[in-house]
Amino acid sequence: MSELQPIVLNEEAPDERVTWFADIILPVPIPRMFTYRIPRVMEEMVQIGSRVIVQFGSKRILTGVVGKLHNDPPKKYNARYILEVLDNNPIVEPVQIRLFEWIANYYVCTVGEVLNIALPSGLKLSSESKAQLNPDFFSEDNQMSLAKVEFSEKEKIVLEALNEKSSLTYNEIGELLQEKSFYNTIKSLIAKEAILIYEEVKEKYKPKVIKKLRLSPSYARNPDQLEILFGSLEKRPKQMDVLLAYLHAVPQYQSASVNQVGIAKNQLMDRNLSASSVNTLIKNEVLEEFEEIVSRFETTVPTQEQVFLTDYQMQAKQQVLEHFQHKDTVLLHGITGSGKTEIYIDLIQEVLNSGGQVLYLLPEIALTTQIVLRLKKIFGDRMGIYHSRFSDNERVEVWQGILAGDYPLVVGVRSAVLLPFDNLSLIIVDEEHETSYKQFDPAPRYHARDVALMLARLHHSKTLLGSATPSIESYYHACHAKYGLVALNQRYGNAQLPKIELVDIKLERKQKTMREDFSSVLLDAMQGVLDKKEQAIIFQNRRGYAPFLHCEDCAHIPKCQNCDVSLTYHQYARELRCHYCGHHEAVPQECVACGSTKVKSVGFGTEKLEEEIQGLLPASRVQRMDLDTTRKKNSYELIIESFANHEMDFLVGTQMVSKGLDFDGVSLVGILDADRMIHFPDFRSHERTFQLITQVSGRSGRRDKVGRVIIQTTNLKQPILYKIIENDYLGLFEEEIHEREVYHYPPFVRIIRLTVKNPDKRVVDLAAVHLAHILKDRIGSSRVLGPEEPLISRLRNQYLMQLVIKLEKNLNIKAIKAALRDESVKLTKEKAFKKTNVVIDVDPY
Numbered sequence: 001m002s003e004l005q006p007i008v009l010n011e012e013a014p015d016e017r018v019t020w021f022a023d024i025i026l027p028v029p030i031p032r033m034f035t036y037r038i039p040r041v042m043e044e045m046v047q048i049g050s051r052v053i054v055q056f057g058s059k060r061i062l063t064g065v066v067g068k069l070h071n072d073p074p075k076k077y078n079a080r081y082i083l084e085v086l087d088n089n090p091i092v093e094p095v096q097i098r099l100f101e102w103i104a105n106y107y108v109c110t111v112g113e114v115l116n117i118a119l120p121s122g123l124k125l126s127s128e129s130k131a132q133l134n135p136d137f138f139s140e141d142n143q144m145s146l147a148k149v150e151f152s153e154k155e156k157i158v159l160e161a162l163n164e165k166s167s168l169t170y171n172e173i174g175e176l177l178q179e180k181s182f183y184n185t186i187k188s189l190i191a192k193e194a195i196l197i198y199e200e201v202k203e204k205y206k207p208k209v210i211k212k213l214r215l216s217p218s219y220a221r222n223p224d225q226l227e228i229l230f231g232s233l234e235k236r237p238k239q240m241d242v243l244l245a246y247l248h249a250v251p252q253y254q255s256a257s258v259n260q261v262g263i264a265k266n267q268l269m270d271r272n273l274s275a276s277s278v279n280t281l282i283k284n285e286v287l288e289e290f291e292e293i294v295s296r297f298e299t300t301v302p303t304q305e306q307v308f309l310t311d312y313q314m315q316a317k318q319q320v321l322e323h324f325q326h327k328d329t330v331l332l333h334g335i336t337g338s339g340k341t342e343i344y345i346d347l348i349q350e351v352l353n354s355g356g357q358v359l360y361l362l363p364e365i366a367l368t369t370q371i372v373l374r375l376k377k378i379f380g381d382r383m384g385i386y387h388s389r390f391s392d393n394e395r396v397e398v399w400q401g402i403l404a405g406d407y408p409l410v411v412g413v414r415s416a417v418l419l420p421f422d423n424l425s426l427i428i429v430d431e432e433h434e435t436s437y438k439q440f441d442p443a444p445r446y447h448a449r450d451v452a453l454m455l456a457r458l459h460h461s462k463t464l465l466g467s468a469t470p471s472i473e474s475y476y477h478a479c480h481a482k483y484g485l486v487a488l489n490q491r492y493g494n495a496q497l498p499k500i501e502l503v504d505i506k507l508e509r510k511q512k513t514m515r516e517d518f519s520s521v522l523l524d525a526m527q528g529v530l531d532k533k534e535q536a537i538i539f540q541n542r543r544g545y546a547p548f549l550h551c552e553d554c555a556h557i558p559k560c561q562n563c564d565v566s567l568t569y570h571q572y573a574r575e576l577r578c579h580y581c582g583h584h585e586a587v588p589q590e591c592v593a594c595g596s597t598k599v600k601s602v603g604f605g606t607e608k609l610e611e612e613i614q615g616l617l618p619a620s621r622v623q624r625m626d627l628d629t630t631r632k633k634n635s636y637e638l639i640i641e642s643f644a645n646h647e648m649d650f651l652v653g654t655q656m657v658s659k660g661l662d663f664d665g666v667s668l669v670g671i672l673d674a675d676r677m678i679h680f681p682d683f684r685s686h687e688r689t690f691q692l693i694t695q696v697s698g699r700s701g702r703r704d705k706v707g708r709v710i711i712q713t714t715n716l717k718q719p720i721l722y723k724i725i726e727n728d729y730l731g732l733f734e735e736e737i738h739e740r741e742v743y744h745y746p747p748f749v750r751i752i753r754l755t756v757k758n759p760d761k762r763v764v765d766l767a768a769v770h771l772a773h774i775l776k777d778r779i780g781s782s783r784v785l786g787p788e789e790p791l792i793s794r795l796r797n798q799y800l801m802q803l804v805i806k807l808e809k810n811l812n813i814k815a816i817k818a819a820l821r822d823e824s825v826k827l828t829k830e831k832a833f834k835k836t837n838v839v840i841d842v843d844p845y
């Protein structure tokens with residue numbers, strides 16, 4: 001390896017140095033950090049969490065983040081020097097780096113991968129370092145010193161090229177010079193201050209700038225001049241109007257500082273004033289134009305000081321605090337509508353008053369707009385929001401705002417656990433059972449609730465998990481004294497829980513009282529809702545018109561060309577779509593297999609229900625809320641708003657309608673297909689059905705009215721349905737926990753799922769068998785299940801096979817994870833298994 005020389009300006013006695021080496025987190029798929037030498041001149045600047053530029057391998061220049069400072073030279077290689085430090089102040093907190101390392105170890109990925117997900121791309125690592133001429137160096141003022149500097153031939157080539165093209169990447173410079181050691185040329189040009197190096201990514205984040213106007217200093221500081229100006233403008237009334245409008249809006253007579261602040265240009269332009277006169281005044285240097293960086297977030301002033309908890313809520317809050325005396329984690333099990341949010345708000349206020357930071361996690365902010373609005377009212381600008389629909393620039397501003405201490409409260413989704421907190425006192429995980437807290441793809445495949453618990457440990461802070469339907473795992477920990485448990489069984493304002501009924505659609509079909517997919521019971525109830533001018537939510541956890549098309553003559557079902565799934569029929573878009581890879585194609589006029597025209601759609605999704613309701617209850621106003629109708633930035637909010645304003649009677653939706661909505665008018669919830677949820681082949685299907693139906697049901701009858709929930713099923717004898725009807729969470733828990741113990745599922749064992757992928761079915765089968773064999777040998781054959789074909793055995797042209805590893809809780813999990821990683825990597829490198837990929841998912845969902 002070629003050794004890079006440091007940029008040495010002032011060589012001092014080496015023993016004065018404190019830190020010689022830095023371990024850098026780099027965006028490469030190798031599970032460790034890399035040691036670099038710190039040049040003497042950079043010693044002060046290189047801090048944990050700063051971004052630096054380094055050379056990696058012989059060709060690549062990478063940006064990384066300093067993870068560790070120390071004095072131990074690497075044993076196996078000669079450390080290179082750090083080339084550049086990008087930040088004066090670190091952008092990553094030291095405690096974040098410890099968290100990232102934990103995540104990488106626990107979820108079997110690299111710290112670089114964690115960093116990659118954590119950093120908004122405006123701050124992100126990239127290899128696009130670029131060089132440009134240093135304008136100061138080549139300026140007129142600098143001609144003297146310029147004459148004194150000598151450039152080598154190579155340096156001249158680079159300077160000439162930069163003169164023509166405004167910038168060059170390191171790779172372009174390498175090609176230009178046709179040699180490997182071109183970094184020396186770059187470095188000496190940097191040392192001579194002839195060129196500047198910058199990171200292309202640094203420009204990705206653009207502060208939002210507005211144009212402003214103020215009175216030029218000559219008038220602002222001099223009332224006499226202003227008098228003269230007035231005189232001279234007497235014949236130019238339009239300009240006079242502008243000037244008077246300015247002086248009215250900015251009373252600069254009172255203090256010079258108001259003039260300094262000025263006024264937004266468009267604000268002056270808006271006032272029926274002549275735009276050309278404004279511009280003339282600028283041209284004549286009466287007004288001065290300047291720019292100001294502003295926040296992308298609207299400022300909000302809190303409108304509410306305090307919440308008043310009910311006695312029950314107060315009691316629950318006291319219990320939470322008592323548990324926190326001895327325990328780090330408390331589970332708040334409060335039924336829907338009990339006012340958990342109010343308790344959170346009260347606790348947050350206490351923490352903020354004592355100077356701590358709070359992180360409030362929500363499963364998906366788009367789905368919880370109402371809660372965010374509620375919090376904004378109370379916490380105003382002290383609250384930062386972090387969420388998937390924000391632009392990257394907005395995310396950078398939240399990140400930097402947290403670093404600057406502007407946001408003691410952060411409300412965010414999953415990835416908010418990765419933000420730069422330095423002083424967390426409390427983490428709230430709302431709806432802790434939600435599966436959207438788990439990231440599927442790409443790595444790190446982390447569970448935000450579980451990461452939050454580790455984050456709390458690193459900050460010595462407390463965690464409050466909240467849910468009306470806790471996950472079996474969390475409730476188990478609460479029952480076994482690992483967490484504190486607080487129950488809240490009263491709804492706010494003494495509202496009653498909804499009354500849940502079952503309808504036997506098998507019977508209705510036999511009696512021919514079904515109309516399309518609606519039972520007569522549900523349809524009558526919907527008519528009643530219309531008559532009373534109330535509202536209803538119709539829930540079906542499946543979007544599109546129908547899950548598939550079916551040929552009545554040859555039984556052919558159109559499938560995705562890339563995946564082993566049937567194509568969903570979307571009538572509105574006139575398309576067949578794959579919900580897994582995004583493939584779509586036109587709806588065939590006739591069966592592609594036999595040419596028959598008897599092609600029918602089977603089953604129903606939200607789109608079809610919307611259409612049916614319009615046909616069955618023509619006087620009603622229906623809207624649909626699912627992934628297809630909420631792709632645009634504010635579409636979700638618009639639908640919610642129009643439903644809240646009673647601009648529609650029925651809202652048809654997927655699980656999106658189950659969360660965070662709180663409407664006065666909803667008196668009925670219809671659940672169209674409970675059976676499909678119950679029979680989904682997964683050990684969590686009963687738990688999920690209970691959670692989903694309870695959550696959706698909770699949307700009805702919130703105030704003084706008792707809501708009604710109607711569940712359509714083909715089998716009235718399913719015990720899980722009665723647990724839902726009776727809101728018997730404990731019953732569910734006891735049965736589930738028993739099954740999990742007997743059949744070895746979490747929380748009694750840990751599950752790690754390995755998915756082997758290859759475009760060739762034969763290869764994937766062989767590779768999976770091979771991996772299973774080796775793993776059985778290494779970690780014990782009873783712990784490795786499979787290989788087995790997953791439910792969907794081909795996705796995006798990759799064939800899949802799965803191994804499930806079940807590990808007892810007391811095992812040395814670290815060693816086993818290392819073995820899984822090693823063997824997976826080895827497998828992908830074997831010639832026989834070319835193009836094989838192994839995805840490791842710890843605690844899969």
Ligand code: ADP
Binds near residue numbers: 340
């Ligand atoms: P949960 O999250 O437990 O389902 P919410 O926090 O959404 O319940 O509360 C349900 C409704 O009751 C909300 O409209 C909320 O504003 C109201 N509410 C609850 N507690 C109070 C309180 N102490 N004061 C005023 N309104 C409350």
Ligand code: ZN
Binds near residue numbers: 551554555556593
């Ligand atoms: Zn056919």
Ligand code: ZN
Binds near residue numbers: 578580
């Ligand atoms: Zn597909």
